[in-house]
Amino acid sequence: MSGNATRDGSEGLLHRWHAARAAARGLPAYEDMVLGNLGRMASRAALVDASPGRPRLLWVGEAFEDWLGPGRAPRAAAAEASSDAISDAFSGSWAGRLLEAVPGGLSHPLQEIVADALADGAPVSTPCARVAGGVAYTTEVAGLPLAGRSGRLVLLCLAGRTVRTNLLKTLFRSTRQGMAAVTALRDGAGTVVDFRILSLNDAAAAMMRTTIERAQWRRLSTLLPAATVGPMLARLNAALSGDRRHYETSYTRPDGSPLHVRVEIAAIGDLLGVTLTDIGDLKAREASARLLFEHNPVPMWLSGEDGAVLAVNDAATGHYGFPREDFLRLSAGDLAMPGAAGPAQRHRRRDGGVIDVEVFSGPIPFEGLSATLTACVDVTEQRRAERRIAHMAHHDALTGLPNRVLFHERLAALVAERAPAGLLCLDLDHFKLVNDTLGHPAGDALLRQVAERLRACLGGHGLVARLGGDEFAVLHRAERPALVALADRIIAALCRPFALDGQDVTVGVSIGIALAPEHGDDPDGLLRKADTALYAAKADGRRTRRLFEPAMDAALQARRALERDLRAAIAAEALEVHYQPLVDARTLAVTGCEALLRWRHPERGFVSPADFIPVAEETGLIASLGEWVLARACREAAGWPRPVRVAVNLSPVQFRAPDLVGTVARALTESGLDPARLELEITEQVMLEESAANIAVLHRLRGLGVRIAIDDFGTGYASLSYLRAFPFDKIKIDRSFTAALGQEAAALAVVQAVIGLGASLGTTTVAEGVETEAQLAVLRRSGCDEVQGFLFSRPVPAADLRALVAAPAVPWLAAA
Structure with a gap:
């Protein structure tokens, strides 16, 4: 709404209003502005009572009344009328009428003028429109706020010039749709033969590539292409029935361009209104x-x-x-x-x-x-690739069995059911030997055959999984007797020979069993208990099964306690190196000493190496421990008389270290020991595990100048093949053969055969475990080079050994 009053003949009145306000410093008085001052504007004026409440007309001039239009609004209630001097001075048919009752859509703009003028305290104006007969009558109306008697607020409204607008023509011209009015042309029989255009807009003319002047009053048949006249006349004729019709059509215009339109038709008698929408886009x-x-x-x-x-x-x-x-x-x-x-x-x-x-x-x-x-x-x-990936994520690539991930998921689900079930942990016996003797392809073939036999044992029930290497696991819903029977079937099945590369191979299996919910409802806990039972089965000699017992757990806890104490002892360097002499079988002179690790526990006393060395190997502690023993032994031997040698055992685990050769070289350099005085003793396990790589390491050690001995000879699976694979400097006959001398003829034959083999190969032979003079006599007669055992000396600390190695012969056997 405009903030300025109209200037249509009211400039003087507006000037007086501002002058009066400036003089009065408030709203001008009604008497000063209206009485005797309106003149010729009185006809176009109206006075409104603007007191709080619904505003009403007090007086309406003749022209203003005509502008309001025909009809009279109902009078306001008598209580709303006023009899003061203003209402008495002005009269008329609209006097006392409420503004909200003004017809023709003028009520709202008039009420807005009153509200805005009183809110701003200044004259305002706005256009007010009234529609009649398709014509819009728009009049600029101004409102001047005035002060009446007794603080009453009134508003003087002035109607300005009125502008008439043909709404139909405006709409007709403003749309982008083509619009046309046509009438039917009939022949003498009343049949529609054509249609004449009475009116059309610019958009319709543009669609037909013509102008309004050329198209108006023309027949459609003269404007449309001949091919489209018939269909168009037929549709228009059909629309004369009075139904609204719409359709889409296309035709080529006179200039050759295509026209695609949507046509809508509405009929009143023979007059049709046609709307065309260009749908070319x-x-x-x-x-x-x-x-x-x-x-x-x-x-x-x-x-x-x-x-x-x-x-x-x-x-x-x-x-x-x-x-x-x-x-x-x-x-x-x-x-x-x-x-x-x-x-x-x-x-x-x-x-x-x-x-x-x-x-x-x-x-x-x-x-x-x-x-x-x-x-x-x-x-x-x-999807096939996704399924393959999902299968690979949950299955073993070699055997196709579920892997550890899927096994844990199924184990957790089975335990949650709280129904009787069993978990079997399986470990193949001597599988490593198959890999090392026949090769990894044969080992893989063996694992695949094992998987097939396990599936057959389950008979479609339960789950068998490969956890890694030669470790398998089985889940099965069953009571204890059925689970034990299943374990026995598996042992029998896997102990039968396997056909690999044209030869039969026998391995066997050890099984540990844990029961749910008897042994717990925690999946990881059950797996640990089945592993504990498996460990016990292996300790019992393999090819057997053991059911978990709490005592096994106690043994496992004891082992963990031993591991914990061993770590502490290594950190505190609380272990000791003792030495046991190796004696020349003929002269009884000390030729060397074997370094043996001993552990004096503050509470347990002496702990057997058979107890703590396997723990050190399984936990990886043997690497640092073995390096410490090697360095200590080399430093001690450097102070012995020449040519007494020192022998140090190497664990198979040490061969997995990337720098074993460097470790030996550093020990020799730092101690100053002549490499020829160092003997490194290995067991057959070194030859079994990664034999090609380990033999390469042995050659590099030999390159340092040290001597290599094979320990416990005669107890392995293929000891003779080791001598062919690597030229050992010394062969140590296992103490079990020495102990049987004089009791078993076969033992003597084995000992003599090994001694003869060593002599033919130029290899020194040593007999371990000599405890009697009778054993020594047999070994001397058989040509054994060196002997070692309690007959000469138990392992002793370094301080006790020094006098012994300085003597020309073992003192208490000098006369032998």
């Missing part, structure tokens, strides 16, 4: 969409509300294998497999093959119908 988009649809490499089709296929592209017919005419007989549900819903579906092709697809669909208009556009992306290979 829409048709172009539809053509582009159709082109994209038909030539899209993604299979697509359009289906109606009933699901019937309305159109299909070449990609869909080719991908699904249906000829187009057959595809158009389908419905959308004919392709989907039962239960298909959502974007991920499985569809059936014509040849019966099933494909995985991602379905995308949405509504789209099609030839005036509501349709659904469906696009299908074939993701069969992607």
